Amino acid sequence: MTPLPPLRYAHVDMDAFFASVELRERPELIGRPVVVGGRPEGRGVVAAASYAAREFGVRSAMPMRQAVKRCPQLVILPTRIALYREVSAKIRAVFDRYSPRVQPLSLDEAYLDLADHPDNDGRSHSLLALAQAIQRDIFNATRLTCSIGVGNSLLVAKLASDYKKPNGITVVAPAQTQRFLDPLDVGRLWGVGPRTRERLVAAGYSNVASVREGGERRLIDCLGERFGQHLWQRTHGIDPREIRGPRPAKSVSRETTFGADVDDTNELRQALDRLLSSVCERLQKKGLSGKTITLKLRRVPFDTHTLSRSFSRPSNRFTEWQGVAYQMLDASRRRHPGAIRLIGTVNRSDAEWREMLSDEQYRVTRHEATERAFTGEHWDRKDEGEYRCICCGAPLFDSAHKYDSGSGWPSFWQPNDNAPIGEREDRRLFMRRTEVHCERCQAHLGHVFPDGPKPTGLRYCINSASLDFVPREDT
Template identity: 45%
Template sequence: MRGQPSILHLDMDAFYASVEQAAKPSLRGKPVIVGGLGPRGVVATASYEARRFGVHSAMPMGQARRLSPHAAFLVPRFAVYREISERVMALLARLSPLVEPLSLDEAFVDLAAGPDPPASAEAARRVGEELRARILAATALTGSVGLAGSKMLAKIASEQAKPDGLRLIEPGTERALLAPMPVRTLPGVGPATAETLRRAGLSTVGEAAEAGEDELLRLLGRAHGHAVYAMALALDDRAVVPDRDAKSISVEDTFDTDVTDRARVRYEVARLADRCVERLRSAGRSGRTVVLKVRRYDFTTLTRSETLRGPTDDPAVVAEAAGRLLEGVDTTAGVRLLGVGVSGLADFTQEDLFAQAVPHEPSPAAPAAVATEATPERRWLPGLDVTHSRYGPGWIQGSGVGRVTVRFEHPGSPPGRARTFLLDDRELTHSAPLPLVPDARRSTGRPPDCALS
């Protein structure tokens, strides 16, 4: 452990939803849910106003609509999120050459490697507060900052600071802070590990530490048990690694008892595919190759892969590919572990979003080639930017029954009026997003003492 809280963790607050609130004045202070709007869509990010109704990321969009029916449901605009992320990462790079991005909205910074390393906890706090102010001025958005002597504790601190806050863990207080927390707080402790510890009477980090290393090795195995014991003692010497370029993104689950039921195996593969895509989207990536990992009852491990025609971030596409791969694997004797991953990663593009958001069926009345070429420009997805030759810039509020509703406003304007047009109105066209206005500070309208995270 470091003697100074010189590792900083930044996590932007409800990033995608906050960007949309800052860009769309009529949505400030109101529930906003960003994600896939199709029948198998999932929530990418929910604003804090929507979270009060129980909506959270990775939730099926249908469930989110039931919990918060009056929210604004928008498709993601990844090109906008990437541009704002680049602004934020540039501010972090001014603090230190060691910046480790985890996704578009989250990163670690090693302040000790910077040009002006903090010599005290108070100096580190000033750095964190100045960073938050600069981010607000540059993006009109808020971020939460955690400061500690290790990556694990800095991330825990930023979670406690949410939203729009800063938390510093003083050196020497780490174990007392961790002791009452649930074991799931520790990195690498998932549902299966937590359940194993719970059955042994170990529900909190403090109880895991008191059990001793030998007991954790017995329960979890040598490598995992040693790692959990070290983290329970607040020991984490992982370095901040800059320029991480992940070759793949994957998730996996180990089951307490071997799974033999084929329907259960199929269900778990589909669930893992959704979680994998959630991580893929959080990292701002798409991928071309789907990988299935199966560890059988006898610890033999099989991997199968399928390369798609192009990169995707569609959970349905990934789930279907993983399901096809599963059909070639015999699981009748029992499965101990399942994993789904995506490799061959690529950056998101707006064209990827259009191509995957809504399946297209050419009109029977039009030649297929003409319909395919014309459709992307006339697809009215909620949240996308448009402009009208008479009314100016706005965004799509919704469409249906041959009409599209547009709210005419932009980041620097007051809340605008909504107007409805025919779908084939040639005065209405898609347009490039307008930049966020830094003066729209605290544009999400959240009270600073909001207790949600």
């Protein structure tokens, strides 16, 4: 096996973050079962649960009605994202003092690369001291506790942060990595969802040690070549991932759906002016410019048309874009007359798509390729949040509608309400299938099949390369 790298990564996870912030604000509720989320009368979901609530079996992402049944005395508090972001900013300021390489995963957790910190000599005691200092500084800044895991890979650091919750620190020395991993249930490994765990248990595996003792060949026979090799490396603590910063904005877009269908050109131009002005304002605030503008029009009944135009140089000035936008609007209206239900703008040329996307993302979204099963970033992701189009950022799917289909691709039983998802027949590969794409930017997403779970009976089988995940707290 490849030699294990030295200690460098920390994973910091705030303890029951939303609930803890609320308890800090309302100390009279300390010790009582408290959750943050929507009301049980509607479709409320638990966003966070205090440790007192967890004793009743209440967990995040649980429907609030179910949570109240488990704990009738539950105290339900509304979500206050602005407050949590304010606290999160203070936490991030602490992180930045310890490392220039920070990868936030959500408002309440992040990876830190401590390799270059002057107090890190590569030994466990120095990393323990750094973790204690981070924990202390976060508490002093926020009066909140956190748990920290330190390891020689992101995988080990993440598992370690959960080992002594709440308010714990676990440092896993490289020489102790295998001893730390071996007792863990196989379901704890990154990439192993409920269905995969069931398959492993049925094959006689229970914990990490049992997987290793069975040998790589047997694991590959159980899970297939690619995923078997992937999981074999994880059971030995090998994780090639490195800390990456937040993704830059790939496009700026705006759209609006009219309350009543519009067939008046002047009214459409006024709406286009508002959208274009908003896009240009956002570009200017971010210090960005664009070379291509795409106009999207959805006519009655629901057929969508897009046109694109490019400049020779980037711009973010409304006056330079307005004339081109009007020309596209007039051209589309001549080609497709009729009342308009939705109007929107988004940028990009093919060359720009190629430049801004990875090779895999470009291949999948712009040329309708399909990534290999069990290889994508999101196929077995369990975090709560929203899945957006990798090309234009349009909200498409929610983790609440995601399920493990066993296919090796992210699967959803329905898209978001009003998600700009279009369908068309796909007869490639000697099959008749229904292809799905983002109507805002025409990015290929995947296919939809009629073999999903209730209540829709649908399975939206989507390429990870087509999706960008945004944690619940950031949506």
